[in-house]
Amino acid sequence: MNTHAQPVVEFRGLSKRFGSTVALDRVSLSLAPGHIVGLLGANGSGKTTLLRHVVGLYLAQDGECATLGCSPGDLTPELMARIGYVAQEGELLEWMSVRQHIAYVRAYYAGWNQELEERLVAEFELTPKARVASLSPGVWQRLAILLAVCPEPDLLILDEPAAGLDPIARGQFLDLLMEIIQTPDRTIVISSHILGDVEKVIDHVLIMHEGHLIRDCSFADLQEEFAQLVITAAAPLPDPLPFAGMLSCKVSGREAEAVVRQVSEDAVRSFEASHQAKVEVRGLGLEDLYRYVVKGEQRGE
C-alpha cells in the first residue's frame, strides 16, 4: 500500500472488550487513500467492531485511532461529510417514502451529487413514492447504498452491503464502486461474505480472525503467496508431493493437484525436470485464499 500519502484510517494497538469478550485485540493498521479494501473474516471475528471504530460509533478502550487524521470521537461536521457509511443493520427511517428519505439525507450535504442520485434511482429501480417500510430487503439495501454514495465521500465504509442484493444488483453495485474509485484519493472499505464478488474490485485485503488482524497486504501479494499447482507427469507421481509449504495435495496416478505457499519458480522447474512432469501454476480465488490464511492462523503458522 502507498505509505507516502497521509493514511485515511490509522489504528495503533486498538483493543475493544465487551465484558469478558475481546472483540479487538491490539489491532494496528494504516489505510492509504485510493484503494478498495476488502475486510474479510468469519462471523464474530471483529469486522463490524473495527468499522464502527472507524466512524466513531465505538471509542477505543486501548490504543489509538485516527480517521481522516482526526480522532473518530472528535470528527467535525466537515470531516463527517467526507465519510459514507452503510451499516450492517441497514436500518432506515421506515415511516418515510423513498423520495422523502433521500430528501432528508440530502439536506445535510452541501456536496450532494443530484445527478448521481437520479441515475441510481433509475438504475436501482427505486420507486420514489414507495414507503421504506414496504421495501424488500434488497431494495432497502440499494437505498442505503444510494444514501451513502451520493454525498461523494472520500471514505466509504460498507459493512455487508451486498448481502441482500440479487446478482444483477450486485453487478451494478460493483460497477458503481469501480466508478467511485476513479476519483483520486477515494477509499472504499468493504466488508462482505460474498468473496466471489469482492475479489473483482478490491486491491487490498484485511483479514480478521477472533479479534486479531491476521493479514494486511495487497490482494496481488496475497495471490502471489499462494498458488495452485496442476501437475501432469509421464510416470506415477509420489504422494505426498515434495514441495515445501504444501497446504493440500491430491495425487491420482500421473496427475496431481496441490496448493502450496510461497513456492519458488526454481522449485517448480526442478520438480518438472526430476519427474518429467508439466506443472501449471494457477492463482487462487479470494475464497480459497481466505480459507488457507485462516487455516494457517489456526495452525499457528
Added chain:
Amino acid sequence: MRILAANLKHLYQRRSLWLVYLFLTSSMVVSVLAASSSLVYLFPLLLGVGLVLGSCQREVASRPFSFLLPRHTGVAPRQALLQGALFAAVASLCWFVLPQPMPSQHLGLLGAVWLLGTACYMAGAVLGFVLPLVFPILGWLFLPFAASRRLTTQGVLCLAIRERLGLAALLALGMIVWSWWRLGRRSLTRRWSGRRTLSLLDEFSPAKRTQYRQWRKTNKGSRQPERGSGPVAPSCIKGIRHSRPEGVLLYWHAVRSEWLGATTGRGYLNALGIGTVFLLVMGYSGDGRRSAVLFVMLANMANGLRRIHATTLLSIGRRQRYALAVVSVLLLTALSAGMAYLLIALSHAVAPLMPPITRRGAPVPFQPFPYVYALIPTVLTPLAFAGLAWRKGRTGVVMLIWMPLFVVALLVPQALWGMSLAVWFALPFVSMLASLGVLRYHCLRRDIV
C-alpha cells in the same frame, strides 16, 4: 435551517403521530369548551407530548446512517426547543386564554406559563430520548391528570406561578438550558446508534416487544450484535422439536411455548402487582361501577402476555392452526378471568381490614368488587385476541380499533349495572362466538404471512 426544516417534516411524515395530534386536539377542544384553565393539565400534557416526540428523535438517532450525518447532533436540541415553544404557545392559549378572557396585566403570567410549558416539553423530550420506553412513563403521567380533578385554577401550582413569576421563569430557563445541553451531547447519539428501539406504536405490538426484549436480554452489558436469546431460544427449539407428535402433546407444547413457556414469572408478577395497586385505588373510588376499568385493563394485559407465535414455528396445516388458535383463545380467556377472579376475591378478603378514608369531609369505605366483573375479561379477551390476529403487524390500526373499544368497554359495564345476570353471562358466549368466527376465517381462508 435546511437541516432543521428536514427534521421538522417528521411531524407530518410520521403517520403514528397523527394519533397524538388527534388526542391533543380533542384535549384542547374539551378544555376550551369546558372553560377549564387548570395549569395542572397543561404541564403534564406538554411533558407527555415532549416524551413522544423525543422518542421519535431517539428513533432517528438509533439508525446508524444518522450518526454520520453532519451537524445531526445539534439538530435535536434546536428541534425540541422550536417544537416545544410552538406546542406550549398553542396549549397556553387554549388552556389559559380562550376559556376565560385574560386581563392585560396577566400577560406576564401567560409568558411564564409559556416558558414553563416549553421547559416541560423539553424535559419530556430529554426523557423520551434517554429512556428506551415512553408509554410506561405516559402511564404515570396519568396520575397528575387524575389528581387535577381535586385542583382548580387556583391550585397550588398556579398560585406558585402567580406569586413567584420571576422564579418560575428562571426555573423554566434553567430547565431549557439543561435540556438543550443534554440533547446536544454526542455521546447520547452514540449510545443509541445501531441499537434496537421500539417505535411509537411498537410498544403496543406483542411481537415487536418480544423481539426488543430478546435483543435487550442478549445485549445486556454489551453492544455486540444480536446472537440469539437465552430464555426464548430454548422455548422455540422445544416448540419445533415437539411439533412432530400429533394430538394432545402438540397442543400442549404449542400453547405452552406460545404464552406460558416463553412468558417469565416476572411478567405474571408484574400483572398481579399492578392489579393489586389498582385494586387498592379503585376500592376507594366510591363507586363500584368505576372499578370496571381495572378488569378492562386486565383483559388488555392478558393479551399483551403473548410473547412468541409458536404457530409460525410449527409445521402444521391450516386446520391445526385454527384448532391451536381456539385452544389459545380459550386458555387465555380462562387465564384472564382467573386473574380477575383472584383480584376480586382478594378485594373481598382485604375489605374488612381496609380502613375508611375521608374525602371532602365524608368517610369513604373500601368497597370490594362484584364477582360478576370477572366476566369482563371473558368478553374482551376473545375480541382483542381476534383483533390482534386479524391486524397483526398493523399496530396503528389496532390502536384505532382498541381505543374506542376501551371506551365502550368502560361504558358497557356501567350500562349493564342493573341488568340481569342472564345478560352478563350471555355476553362472553357472544364474544367468543364472534372471535371464533374471525379466527376461523383468519386461519383457514386468509394469507397467513
